[in-house]
Amino acid sequence: MMDLIQAIIMGIVEGLTEFLPVSSTGHLILTGDLLGFEGDRAKTFEVVIQFGAVLAVLVLYRHRFAKLLNFNMKKGSGLNALHVILAMLPACVLAVALRHVIKDYLFGSSTVLFALIAGGILMIIADRKKTVVSAEELDDITYKQAFLIGCFQVLSLWPGFSRSGSTISGGMLVGTSQKAAAEFTFIVSVPIMAGASSVDLLGSREFLTMHDLPLFLVGLIAAFVVGMIAVVTFINMMKKLRLSYFAYYRFALAIVFYFLLF
Template structure:
C-alpha cells in the first residue's frame, strides 16, 4: 500500500509539472528523494508516468493532431507533422546517442539543482528579449523556427532544465509568442515521450516484472487525470504570467532542496 501512495504522489507531481517550465523530471527526482522512491525501478517509473501526462495532451489536442495527419507541407498551411519532425530531430538524435550516459550520470539531485538554476536564467533572458514576435499563433510557426526551437530542446536532456522551459524560451528567442511556444511544446512532447517511454521500458525489461504493472498504472492514470487539468490551467497562466515568474520559482525550489537534500 505504501508503494501505491508513493505512486499517486509521484503521479500528481508529474501531472502538475510536466507542462510548466519548471522541470517535471527534476521535481520527480527531488520528490523521489524525499519520499524514498529511488533506484532503477523508480527511474523507469518516472518515464512511464510522464507518458500519462502526455496522453492528456493527445486527448485535449486531438483535433490538432488529426489535422496534422493531412501531411500538407506547403508554406502557409499552418502547423503540420513536418514542423514536429524538424523540432524533434536535434534532441532525439542526441538522446539516442547519449541515453545511457544521461540516465547513469545526470539523474541525480545535484544535477537537477544545476539544471533548475541554469534553466531559470535562460527563461529570464527569453522573457527580457526584445526579439519582435513574428509567430503570434501556433499556425504561424515556420520550419526554421521549429528547427531552432528543437535545438534549444537539447538543453532539456539535462534533468532540471525542463523541456517546456527550454522550448518556450527557444521559441520566444526566435520570434514566437509565449502562448504559441507553449502550445508547440505540448504538441512536440507527444511523440518524444512515447519514444522515450518505449525505449526505457525495453532497457529496463530485465529488472521489471508483471508485479510492477499495477503500480505503474496507478502512477500513469494519476498523471493523466491531473495533466488534463494542468494543461488547460497552464495555457491560461501563460496568457497572464511572464516567463520570469517561473524562473524565480525554480531558484526558490533549488535553494530549498539544496538545504534539504545536500
C-alpha cells in the first residue's frame, strides 16, 4: 500500500510540474529523496510516468499534431513539422553526445538546487528584457525562432533547469509572446520526451516486472490526469502571470529543500 501511495504522489508531482517552468525532473529527484523512493526501480518508474504526461499533451493537442503530420511546409502555412525538428535538433545532438556525463554528474539533489536557481535567473531576465514581440500566436513562430528556442532548450539537459522554463524564456528573448512560447514548448516536448523516455526504458527494461505493474500503472494514470489539468491551467495562467513569479517559486523551493536535505 505504501508503494501505491508513493506512486500516486510521484505521479501527481510529474503531472503538475512537467509542463510548468519549475523542473519536473528536479521535483521528482527531490520528492524521491524525501520519500526514500530511490534506486534503479525508482528511476525506471520516473521514466514510465513521463509517458502519462506525454499522453496528456497528445490528447489536448491532437488536432495540432494531426496537422503537423501533413508536413505542409509552405510559407504562411503556420506551425509545421520543420519547426519542431529545428527546435529538437540542438538538444538531441548534445543529449546523445553528453548522455553519460549528464547521468553521472548532474542527477543529484545539490546540482538540482543550483539548476533551480540558475533557471530562475534566466526566467527573470527573459521577463524583464523589453524584446519586440513578432510572434504573438503559435502559427507566427518562424523557423529561425524555432531553432533559437531549441538552442535554449539545451539548458534543460541540466536536471532542475526545466525544459519549459528554458524554452519559454528563450522564446520570449527571441521575440515570441509568453503564451506562444508556452504552447510551442508543449508541442516540442512530446517527441523529445517520448524518444528520451523510450531510450531510458529500453536501458532499464530489466527493472520492469509484472510485480510492479500496478505501481507503474497508478503512477502513469495519476501523471496523465493531473498533466491534462496542469496544461490547461498553465495556458490560462500565461495570459495573466509574469514568468518571474515561477522564478520566485523556484528560489523558494531551492531554499526549502536545502534545509530539508542538507
